[in-house]
Amino acid sequence: MNKREILDEYFIDSRSKLLEVASFLDRLSRAEGASDYRMASLASALNLLNDDQPEKTRRILECFSDPTNEPVDAAPGKGASGAWPGFNGKAG
């Protein structure tokens, strides 16, 4: 597919998904209380969306990932939150 064909096929869908993110951020800003570590990763990911580098999907996934190498001493439950609490704000 060329760029025009990709735009014809996927632009409206991507526009819709972007508006969902914007609406989520608006909802969050209207709400009372404190934010948490997940927003630091999300904010960095949003910056990656608008840079001029390739492989945005991979880099955004890395931005949300635990980059450490050592196994943890015990599993802290079973679930995952989608972002790593130790994220330092530096995204690839």
Next chain:
Amino acid sequence: MRYIEPHAHMVSRTTDDYERMALAGCQVICEPAFWAGFDRSSAQGFYDYFRQLTGFEPARAARFGIRHFAWMCINPKEAEDTGLAREVLELLPEFLAKPNVLGVGEIGLNKNSRNELAILHAHLELAEKKDQMILIHTPHLEDKLKGTRLTLDALREHPGIRPERVIVDHVEEHTIRLVLDAGCWAGMTLYPHSKCSAARAVDMMETCGMDRLWMNSACDWGVSDPLAVPRALQEMRRRGFPPEVITRMAWDNPCQFLSQSPKFAVES
């Protein structure tokens, strides 16, 4: 178009789902042992689950002309209790010998803990000893990258395991190259929110090629889609892939991997 669903948890699905999958062209389903959404209280609970995977589900699938195969293990979400896990490991040889069981899976890590890693190694030792194929689950979301690295490191500690007989499932854009570079097969899981979409799966095919790659739904008791594979095949048609390339992802690739088990006697 006929297709193989290489990873589905049909014990959690209705008989209607079998019918819908058959109508969509599904002729083979492979079902790895997994977490039921709650922790079982004893090894006996697993024993009954394994009986379901090797007896009841193949019969339910056969009503719709679908061949059903299974993989055996204690899943990583229940591996933190190493005492229970080792009891379940003792049950596995009996079920690995069943005619529809293709190997050990889905093993791996969930929260990347030391206990999970110990039980992963115990499964790898069993697979090595019994010359079994292996299906590996990689962790969710923020734990996936680290878990994939730890898993590939663990595999390298077992020289008797040939990477081409291992599929590492649930890859995404940040893990797929690690898996393929290690010589393993990679599975892309089409699962809402926590894994990848049809469009992203086809993007990965376009950027990484189609060698040693399959797609699955991993449909289970959560919000998930038993028809995710045919929907992804439709995404390939949307992008203009020729029929023979779509057939490669629908049938040829999973058939190539699974046929390494002599029990997978399915027409190629």
